[in-house]
Amino acid sequence: MSAPPPASTPRLDLLRFLERVQERDLQRTRDWIATEEQLISAQGELKQWHGLATRYDKTATIYLAGLHLAAIAIWSAR
Structure with a gap:
Protein backbone atom coordinates (compact mmCIF):
# COMPACT_ATOMS: atom_id res chain seq x y z
CA MET A 1 0.00 0.00 0.00
CA SER A 2 1.16 3.45 -0.78
CA ALA A 3 0.70 6.44 1.46
CA PRO A 4 -2.06 8.90 0.51
CA PRO A 5 -0.85 12.01 -1.29
CA PRO A 6 -0.26 15.01 0.92
CA ALA A 7 -3.13 17.48 1.17
CA SER A 8 -0.88 20.33 0.19
CA THR A 9 1.99 20.48 -2.24
CA PRO A 10 4.24 23.41 -3.05
CA ARG A 11 2.68 23.63 -6.52
CA LEU A 12 -0.86 23.64 -5.12
CA ASP A 13 0.09 26.26 -2.54
CA LEU A 14 1.54 28.44 -5.29
CA LEU A 15 -1.61 28.11 -7.40
CA ARG A 16 -3.82 29.07 -4.42
CA PHE A 17 -1.59 32.03 -3.68
CA LEU A 18 -1.73 33.20 -7.30
CA GLU A 19 -5.53 32.89 -7.31
CA ARG A 20 -5.75 35.06 -4.18
CA VAL A 21 -3.42 37.66 -5.68
CA GLN A 22 -5.39 37.69 -8.93
CA GLU A 23 -8.70 38.07 -7.07
CA ARG A 24 -7.25 40.91 -4.96
CA ASP A 25 -6.02 42.69 -8.08
CA LEU A 26 -9.40 42.24 -9.78
CA GLN A 27 -11.14 43.72 -6.76
CA ARG A 28 -8.78 46.69 -6.76
CA THR A 29 -9.56 47.22 -10.45
CA ARG A 30 -13.31 47.04 -9.77
CA ASP A 31 -12.93 49.55 -6.93
CA TRP A 32 -10.91 51.88 -9.16
CA ILE A 33 -13.51 51.72 -11.94
CA ALA A 34 -16.32 52.48 -9.47
CA THR A 35 -14.33 55.40 -8.07
CA GLU A 36 -13.64 56.74 -11.56
CA GLU A 37 -17.35 56.55 -12.44
CA GLN A 38 -18.20 58.43 -9.25
CA LEU A 39 -15.64 61.10 -10.11
CA ILE A 40 -17.04 61.51 -13.61
CA SER A 41 -20.53 61.85 -12.13
CA ALA A 42 -19.32 64.40 -9.59
CA GLN A 43 -17.51 66.33 -12.31
CA GLY A 44 -20.79 66.61 -14.21
CA GLU A 45 -22.51 67.92 -11.10
CA LEU A 46 -19.71 70.42 -10.48
Whole structure:
Protein backbone atom coordinates (compact mmCIF):
# COMPACT_ATOMS: atom_id res chain seq x y z
CA MET A 1 0.00 0.00 0.00
CA SER A 2 1.16 3.45 -0.78
CA ALA A 3 0.70 6.44 1.46
CA PRO A 4 -2.06 8.90 0.51
CA PRO A 5 -0.85 12.01 -1.29
CA PRO A 6 -0.26 15.01 0.92
CA ALA A 7 -3.13 17.48 1.17
CA SER A 8 -0.88 20.33 0.19
CA THR A 9 1.99 20.48 -2.24
CA PRO A 10 4.24 23.41 -3.05
CA ARG A 11 2.68 23.63 -6.52
CA LEU A 12 -0.86 23.64 -5.12
CA ASP A 13 0.09 26.26 -2.54
CA LEU A 14 1.54 28.44 -5.29
CA LEU A 15 -1.61 28.11 -7.40
CA ARG A 16 -3.82 29.07 -4.42
CA PHE A 17 -1.59 32.03 -3.68
CA LEU A 18 -1.73 33.20 -7.30
CA GLU A 19 -5.53 32.89 -7.31
CA ARG A 20 -5.75 35.06 -4.18
CA VAL A 21 -3.42 37.66 -5.68
CA GLN A 22 -5.39 37.69 -8.93
CA GLU A 23 -8.70 38.07 -7.07
CA ARG A 24 -7.25 40.91 -4.96
CA ASP A 25 -6.02 42.69 -8.08
CA LEU A 26 -9.40 42.24 -9.78
CA GLN A 27 -11.14 43.72 -6.76
CA ARG A 28 -8.78 46.69 -6.76
CA THR A 29 -9.56 47.22 -10.45
CA ARG A 30 -13.31 47.04 -9.77
CA ASP A 31 -12.93 49.55 -6.93
CA TRP A 32 -10.91 51.88 -9.16
CA ILE A 33 -13.51 51.72 -11.94
CA ALA A 34 -16.32 52.48 -9.47
CA THR A 35 -14.33 55.40 -8.07
CA GLU A 36 -13.64 56.74 -11.56
CA GLU A 37 -17.35 56.55 -12.44
CA GLN A 38 -18.20 58.43 -9.25
CA LEU A 39 -15.64 61.10 -10.11
CA ILE A 40 -17.04 61.51 -13.61
CA SER A 41 -20.53 61.85 -12.13
CA ALA A 42 -19.32 64.40 -9.59
CA GLN A 43 -17.51 66.33 -12.31
CA GLY A 44 -20.79 66.61 -14.21
CA GLU A 45 -22.51 67.92 -11.10
CA LEU A 46 -19.71 70.42 -10.48
CA LYS A 47 -20.21 71.87 -13.95
CA GLN A 48 -23.44 73.33 -12.66
CA TRP A 49 -21.27 75.56 -10.48
CA HIS A 50 -20.27 77.89 -13.29
CA GLY A 51 -17.72 79.81 -11.25
CA LEU A 52 -15.81 76.63 -10.55
CA ALA A 53 -16.03 75.41 -14.12
CA THR A 54 -14.50 78.59 -15.49
CA ARG A 55 -12.30 79.35 -12.46
CA TYR A 56 -13.01 83.01 -11.93
CA ASP A 57 -11.21 83.02 -8.57
CA LYS A 58 -7.81 84.67 -8.47
CA THR A 59 -6.06 82.44 -5.96
CA ALA A 60 -5.82 78.68 -5.64
CA THR A 61 -6.89 78.84 -2.00
CA ILE A 62 -10.17 80.56 -2.83
CA TYR A 63 -10.77 78.14 -5.72
CA LEU A 64 -10.17 75.14 -3.43
CA ALA A 65 -12.54 76.59 -0.81
CA GLY A 66 -15.22 76.98 -3.48
CA LEU A 67 -14.60 73.43 -4.62
CA HIS A 68 -15.04 72.18 -1.07
CA LEU A 69 -18.28 74.14 -0.66
CA ALA A 70 -19.64 72.76 -3.92
CA ALA A 71 -18.68 69.21 -2.95
CA ILE A 72 -20.41 69.60 0.42
CA ALA A 73 -23.54 70.94 -1.27
CA ILE A 74 -23.60 68.07 -3.77
CA TRP A 75 -22.93 65.50 -1.06
CA SER A 76 -25.64 66.85 1.25
CA ALA A 77 -28.19 66.85 -1.61
CA ARG A 78 -27.87 63.07 -1.98
